[in-house]
Amino acid sequence: MAHAQLLISYGQAFVAPERRKHRSSMSVLLPEQPVLKVKGGCAVISDSLSRNTMAKQAGDLSVRGFLADYYSTPEHWEVKTSATRVLRALNSWCYSQSQHVKEGSFVSSMSIMVFRGRDSHLFHMGDTLVFRLRGAEFEQLTRDHVTDLGGYRYPSRALGMDGSVDIDYTQLPLKQGDLFLFTTQAVRGTLLPSDYVRLIRQDASDLDAACERLANEAKQRAQERGYGGEQFCFQLLRIDELPEEDLERPGQLYGDLPIPPELAPGDRLDGLEVQAVLSRTAQSRVYRVRDVRNEREMVLKAPSPELSLRNAYLEHFLLQQWVVERIKSPFVVKVMEPSRPRRYLYYLMQHVEGETLREWAKRHPQASLVQRLDIANQLGKAVQALHRRDVLHQQITPDNVLIDPHGQVLLTDFSACHLREMDGYRQSSELLRQIGFNEHTAPEYALGNAVGRRSDQYALASTVYWLLTDALPYALTPNHLRSHTDLESLSYRSARTTNPEITPALDDALRRALDPQRALRFRRLSEFQHALRVPLGRTPAAAEPRGESRRFWQGVAGILLLLLVLSWLLR
Structure with missing residues (x-):
């Protein structure tokens, strides 16, 4: 007998003069099994401010961004964990992007419902509206977070409005036949609860037609009352069938995905043949592997077999893959998708033919300052790509930087990477302490x-200092500090004493980025990158001629003035 599974129907309707000018965005995503069982289905609605010149972009970006990132979260995360982490990261991105926009912003109200198993999970920010129709009961599930200013109602809490965001969360049990309606504040003052029930129940078998009836009636009421009737949208979902209670829970990660055993060259795992052992540490194993199906070479990273009972690290291990998947940069190694379903706990990264920065420096002792600064600039771009996604790397060292045969730099090893959430980076330090400090920490x-x-x-900066001087900036490495007294005793060794090619300006930039006091370093990483990039440690070529030219013309002006005075006196 076939087991029942979650079945959902939905319909949508827009009222807008031109769809591309609509400030609202909505979407429903119902993936196939087994993703539907593990992650659930999603319904999303987003609405930006009426006076926002970037309203359409803000609405579309928030909906697409959430759906893409939610389904990329690790399978074992709970719905609440996955959605809140995605929303916080998306909020940080929208807020930071808004700071660089002269007109408009990426601020939008947003409501999301995730339907998994026999429960729904509602996440809400701002003033979008979600209602539930169960039998004859029509109930609003969201709260309106609004402020009245000068006769206008503005969201008081919304995605991208601030650096942090408060998210309303509600878990609701589902019943077969439940109807959920998503709409926006534009509908306020048009339809009554009895109108919603009547128009939906008129023919609930066709949800698109029900949404059209709602949109047409709301538009007509708005026009009768002198409102703007051109910005309505409705999204209606119906729960057609629910899974049996004992089937909706996804499989347990650690039971379904065991840690791989110790592997050696020639061994196979999920159709991946081990070519070489690249690293064995207390936390992980790293292998170079070849997919026997398509001959593609990759790097496989798995937890160390002795960590099988340390679930806290395993939780972070899967976070690594999710974090790296979010980073889109040519200077950061990419995560690869396996060609077969995984039967063990691991993830795959692109294989880079190249050498570590330490190996490169050893092979190129005569490399010029310009070559070394080019590597430093690429590495800076990699770190900046992580920071844009609120990710700390925490283990930037010469051994975690690869250089390919074309001179391209790639940042690797995300064992200690950490994503900022509500606690900021407070857990980052403890994570790195478990993994271990190094001379560049x-x-x-x-x-x-x-x-x-x-x-x-x-x-x-410490890695760049080492690259330019083959030395470290302090006699006592910071990872050996025991007290704040030790911190005060740190004395910066000028990079110019080891490498005279380094200009005073570049040395000062390194000194500041390496200040023992965190608050005294550059406020933004881009400021340090500017010091490395412009003009690669030299005075700008155009500056000297301008200075000489200015002095020349000042001299000519002085002589002409003297001749003018003499001619006046000799008259």
Whole structure:
């Protein structure tokens, strides 16, 4: 006998003079099994401010961004964990992008419902509306977060409005036949609860037609009352069938995906043949593998077999893959999709033919300052790509930087990467402490102080200092600090004493980025990158001629003035 599964029908309707000018966006995504069982189906609606010149872009981006990132989260995460992490990351991105836009913003109200098993999960920010029709009961499930200013109602809480966001969360049990209606504040003052029930129940078998009836009636009522009647949207979902209670829970990660055993060259795992063992550490194993189906070479990373009972690290292990998948940069190694279903806990990355930065420096002792600064600039771009997604790398060292035969730099090893959430980066320090400090680790980690993006700035600058001088900036490496007294004793060794090609300006930039006090480093990583990039450690070529030219013409002006005075006196 076939087991029942979650079945959902939906319909939609827009009222707009031109769809491309609509400030609202909505979508329903019902994936195939087994994704529907594990992650559920999603219904999303987003609505931007009426006076926002970027309203359409903001609405569309928030909907597409959520759906793409939610279904990329690790399979074992709960719905609440996955959605809130995605929304916080999306909020940070929208907020930061709005700071660079002269007109308009990426601010939008948003409501999301995730339907998994026999429950629904509602996430809400701002003033979009979600209603439930169960039998004859019509109930609003969301709260209106609005502020009245000068006769206009503005969202008081919305995606992208601030650097952090408060998300309303509600878990609701489902019943077969439940109807959920998604709409926006534009409908306020048009339809009554009895109108919604009447128009939906008139023929609930065709949900698109029901949405059209709602849209037409709302438009007509708005026009009768002198409202703007050109910005309505309705999305209606019906729960047609629910799974049996004992079937809706997804499989347990650690039971379904065991940690791979110790592997050696020639061994096979899920159709991947081990070519070489690249690394064995207390936390993980890294292998170069070849897919026997398509001959593609990749790098496989798996937890260390002895970690099978340490679930806290395994939780972070799967976070690594999700974090790296979010980073789109030519300077950061990419995650690869396996050609077969995984039977063990691991993830795959692109294989890069090349060498580590340490190996490159050893083979190129005569490399010029310009060559070394080019590598430093590429590495800076990699770190900046992570920071744009609110990710700390925390282990920037010469051994975690690859250089391919064309001189392209790729940042690797995400064992200690950490994503900022509501706690900021407070858990980052403890994570790195478990993995282990190194000679490029910022001092605040060893002292238990707060960490952040400037901690990565320190590690980047320390790696660049080493690349330019083959030395370290301090006699006492920060990872050996025991107290704040030790911190005060750190004395920066000028990079110019080892490499005279380094200009005073570049040395000052390194000194500042390597300041033992985190607050005294560059406020933004881009400021340090500017010091490395312009003009690659030299005074701009155009500056000197301008200075000489200015002095020349000042001299000519002085002589002409003297001749003018003499001619006046000799009259």
